[in-house]
Amino acid sequence: MPEGDTVRRAADRLGQALTGQRLTLVDIRWGTVGEDPIRDALVEEIVPRGKHLLHRFDTGWTLHTHLRMEGSWRIEGGGSPAAARALRRRDLRVALGTAAWTTLGLRLGEVDLVRRHDEHRLVGxxxxxxxxxxxxxATALARLSGAPGTTLAAALLDQRNLAGVGTFWASEALFLQRLDPWRPVAELREEDLAALVERVHTLMVRSHALGMQSSTGHRRADRRAFVHGRARQPCRRCGTTIRVGDLGVGAHERVFFSCPVCQSG
Incomplete structure (x- = not known):
């Protein structure tokens, strides 16, 4: 699932293409969501909020989208063959375009069109x-501390605590702090929990500046993570085989990666 740094990079690219421009193309293919409130609208800004994107228009309306597991935004030249092909795709959910650029939301997980003063219903x-x-x-720390019976991994992934963290950043931060993902929040001292919060922030800020999702600082695809996505491979620190386990149940079930030695506590 795309995480906060990925979504912010998407917002940056979309903003460069659309901000200050008037739409000549509005095509929303999502249930009963209508297009009239933003047809011919001027794009004022595109704001990332955690894993959410908010396109704000001069009509007072906001287009809210969430990438979920497989969504992405593409940008093609306005009227280009690539844009024309993308507009024929069955997984296209939203297309917004100007004379110069066509932006395409593919496989999006959520699409809403609301008045700006109602944004809080979606991201509040x-x-x-x-x-x-x-x-x-301090607020993030207080919210994490407010769920003492929750595991560290689940608490980091709860967007009500701190927005933008997914399994990649949670796995990597817990590894670097030598913390067991399944350890209850209540077992950590406040200073250790604060250090975890700071680690998450530092990693994601650095990744955003780097321009790609990497906790190691490496750009090569097979060197970007310490544990995430490395099941059955050796730990980069101690050589122990990285383990993968399920975290949560039902709609919230996700896989989580850790080193059983480095993070044993």
Missing amino acids: HLGPDVLGADWDA
């Missing part, structure tokens, strides 16, 4: 955005 539950102007480590 989120905790401080790790990469946002509202980042507040």
Whole structure:
């Protein structure tokens, strides 16, 4: 699933293409979501909020999208053959374009069109955005501490605590802090929990500046992570085989990676 740094990079690219421009193309293919409120609208800004994207228009309306597991935004030249092909795709959910650029939301997991003063209904539950102007480590720490019976991994992934963290950053931060993902929050001292929060923030800020999702600082695809996605491979620190386990149940079930030695506590 795309995480906060990935979504912020998408917002940056979309903003460069659309901000300050008037739409000549609006095509929304999502249930009963209508297009009239933003047809011919001027794009004022595109704001990332955790894993969410908010396109804001001069009509007072906001297009809210969430990439979920497989979604992405592409940008093609306006009227180009590539744009024309993309507009014929069955997994296209939203297309917004100007004379110069066509932006295409593919395989999106959520699409909503709301008045700007109703944005809180969609993103008001989120905790401080790790990469946002509202980042507040103290608030994030307080929210994490408020779920003492929750495992560290589940608490980091709960967007109500801090927004933008997914399994990649949670796995990598816990590895670097030598913490067992299944350890209850209540077992950590406040200073250790604060250090975990700071580690998450530092990693994601650095990744955003690097321009790709990498906790190691390496750009090569097979060197970007310490544990995430490395099941049955040797730990980069101690050589022990990386383990993978399920975290949560039902709709919230996800796989989580860790080193059984480095993170044994």
